[in-house]
Amino acid sequence: MGKFCEICGKGTLNGNLVSHSNRKTHTIWAPNVQNVRVMVNGASKRMNVCTACLRSGKVQRALPKTHATLEAEA
Numbered sequence: 415m416g417k418f419c420e421i422c423g424k425g426t427l428n429g430n431l432v433s434h435s436n437r438k439t440h441t442i443w444a445p446n447v448q449n450v451r452v453m454v455n456g457a458s459k460r461m462n463v464c465t466a467c468l469r470s471g472k473v474q475r476a477l478p479k480t481h482a483t484l485e486a487e488a
């Protein structure tokens with residue numbers, strides 16, 4: 415799973431966790447990126463897309479072919 419979104423370009427942030435005693439621990443925050451099938455110019459494609467882009471409808475999901483759709487095509 416990728417660490418950046420191929421739609422909005424959102425990537426990792428890094429910084430420190432700071433405890434009450436002021437000790438710093440380096441950390442990296444990654445966006446919630448999912449590898450999903452999306453429709454791009456009429457063709458389905460797997461892309462790494464963050465959940466914010468999925469939720470806001472910036473990509474059109476390519477749903478897997480179900481038994482019903484396969485029967486309709488035949």
Ligand SMILES: [Zn+2]
Nearest residue numbers: 419422464467
């Ligand atoms: Zn995104």
